[in-house]
Amino acid sequence: MTDHQTIVFETMDPLFKHMLSGYLLRTALELGLPDLVGEEPVPVADLARTAGIDPDLTLRLFRALHGLGFFRRAAPYTYVHNELSRLLRTNTGDAPAEIVSGFFKPDWMWPLWERFTDAVRTGTSPFSSVHGKDFYSFLGDAPQVAESFNRAMTLSLGPTNPLVAEALDLDGVHHLVDVGGGQGTLLRAVLERHPAVRGTLFDLDVALVDADPELRGGALAERCDVVAGDARESVPAADAYLMRLILHNWDDDTCVRILSRCAEAGNPGARVFVVEALLSDGHAFVPLMDLQMFMLVGGKERDEDEFAALFERAGLRHVGVRATPSALRVIEARRP
Numbered sequence: 001m002t003d004h005q006t007i008v009f010e011t012m013d014p015l016f017k018h019m020l021s022g023y024l025l026r027t028a029l030e031l032g033l034p035d036l037v038g039e040e041p042v043p044v045a046d047l048a049r050t051a052g053i054d055p056d057l058t059l060r061l062f063r064a065l066h067g068l069g070f071f072r073r074a075a076p077y078t079y080v081h082n083e084l085s086r087l088l089r090t091n092t093g094d095a096p097a098e099i100v101s102g103f104f105k106p107d108w109m110w111p112l113w114e115r116f117t118d119a120v121r122t123g124t125s126p127f128s129s130v131h132g133k134d135f136y137s138f139l140g141d142a143p144q145v146a147e148s149f150n151r152a153m154t155l156s157l158g159p160t161n162p163l164v165a166e167a168l169d170l171d172g173v174h175h176l177v178d179v180g181g182g183q184g185t186l187l188r189a190v191l192e193r194h195p196a197v198r199g200t201l202f203d204l205d206v207a208l209v210d211a212d213p214e215l216r217g218g219a220l221a222e223r224c225d226v227v228a229g230d231a232r233e234s235v236p237a238a239d240a241y242l243m244r245l246i247l248h249n250w251d252d253d254t255c256v257r258i259l260s261r262c263a264e265a266g267n268p269g270a271r272v273f274v275v276e277a278l279l280s281d282g283h284a285f286v287p288l289m290d291l292q293m294f295m296l297v298g299g300k301e302r303d304e305d306e307f308a309a310l311f312e313r314a315g316l317r318h319v320g321v322r323a324t325p326s327a328l329r330v331i332e333a334r335r336p
Contacts, residue, residue, distance in 0.1 A: 021068050025088070026110055028065060033058075034088035037081050041074035108138075108145065112295045125298035135297045140206060150210070154183060157244070161189035163324040164244065164275055169332070170194050173271065177202050177238040179231050179262070180246040184212040184224075190242070191220050199224045200236050231258045237265045244275035244328070248289075249299040252310060259314035263335050270335040272316060277327045279303040286327070307331045 028034060036047050044062055048055035062079050065071055070085040081089075108131065115126035131138050139146040164186060170176065177200045178187040184201040191199050201208065201215055205228045215224045227236060232254065235241065241262045247255045262272050277286045280303035293299035302310075308318035316333040323329060 020064070022113070024061065024064050024068065025070075028061065028070075029088060030107075033061075034081075034085060035090055037071065037079060037085070039081065041078045041080040043078050045077065108142075116291075116295070119295065125294055125296070127296055127298075150183075154185065158185060160324065160326045160328055161186050162193070163326050164328060164330065165189040165193045167322050167324045167330045168194075168242070168273055169271075169322070170197055170240065173197055173239045175200070175238045176240040176242055177236050179203075179235060179241050179243045179258070180207070181242070181244075182207050183210050184215045184226075186242070186244055187224070188212050188214055188220060191215075191223055197223070200238065201226045202229055202231065202235060204228065204230060231261055233261070235261045235265050237267060238270065239267050240271040240273065241266065242273045242275070247274055247299075247307075247310070248276055248293050248301055249297050251298055251300070255310050256313045259310060259316060259333075263315040266335045268335065271319075272311075272333040272335075274307060274331040274333070275328050276307075276331065277301060278321070278329050278331075280305075281327070281329070283327050304331065307333075 031051055031053060033047065033051065036042075036050055044059045045055050048058040051058070059077060062071060065085070066073050066079065070082070070088070071079045072082040074080045111130050112126055115130060119126050127135050127138070133141070139149060168190065170190075173194075174196070175198045176187075176190065178184065178190070180203050181187050181201045182203055187199050187201050191197060199215075199220075201211060201224060208226055208228055211226050212218075214220045216226055229235070231246075243258075247258070250258070259272065262270070266272070277283060277289070279286050279290065279301050286301050290301035293301065304321055311318045311333040315335070317336055319332040319334055321329050321331050
């Protein structure tokens with residue numbers, strides 16, 4: 001092979017992987033192939049027979065998926081799960097697989113990305129044009145989708161609860177409001193770690209239906225209120241406000257509106273803790289999540305300077321960033 005041919009093939013390999021991986025995974029998921037593969041090696045011909053699909057193209061599909069890192073080739077024409085392909089299974093009860101099911105596998109997600117070219121042309125999220133309603137209304141009208149999505153959120157964020165609670169500087173804080181706190185798992189971790197702090201779980205009515213029982217009637221209920229409301233309109237008065245993965249749901253103007261409500265309602269010197277992943281940290285998944293947030297809700301990921309600019313517009317003073325052992329950062333602002 002000539003040097004020129006070598007360069008061409010070395011260039012084509014990563015290009016093909018990136019270009020085709022999404023389509024190949026979508027096909028495998030739509031055919032239910034990950035659920036047909038067990039823990040023992042299985043001939044592709046048997047899989048094709050069970051699924052009622054073409055055996056030759058099924059073999060060729062498995063070869064390509066194997067080349068992308070999914071499944072292990074146990075023998076010629078025979079495959080078995082590997083660590084990555086196991087994540088593609090459904091209803092396993094396995095936390096990583098549940099996260100993949102909630103975030104990446106839904107059939108309602110794929111049509112959005114088919115409109116990505118139009119989205120880049122227009123700067124408009126395609127969700128409403130594809131589904132006839134915004135993302136939150138869509139979840140409200142599709143209980144099973146909402147349950148899967150919320151379960152994935154809880155499982156993926158749960159391990160970060162103690163990490164964020166430890167990173168918060170709550171010296172002198174008597175009352176903290178968890179804005180958009182949903183089930184309240186993070187607020188529970190904060191209250192457990194900081195016994196002198198009183199908390200308020202604040203979110204829309206529909207988001208509070210599954211609030212942690214400990215916050216409503218358990219041991220922490222004496223130090224916690226559960227309050228329904230819209231942070232774009234108003235928030236309760238407090239010494240500190242906590243928002244984990246809330247602002248990346250919104251455009252800049254809406255973020256400023258939410259932050260402004262905190263600045264207006266907060267006690268003198270009130271702190272605002274924004275918990276997000278930062279583009280400037282260099283994690284490869286953050287630019288991808290940036291586009292995912294745009295496709296779902298028109299939101300975006302940001303770097304520290306962009307958050308500082310939002311704080312300034314809202315009448316807050318940017319204090320700095322505190323790291324956690326996860327990809328999340330605590331970006332702090334204060335009311336003058």
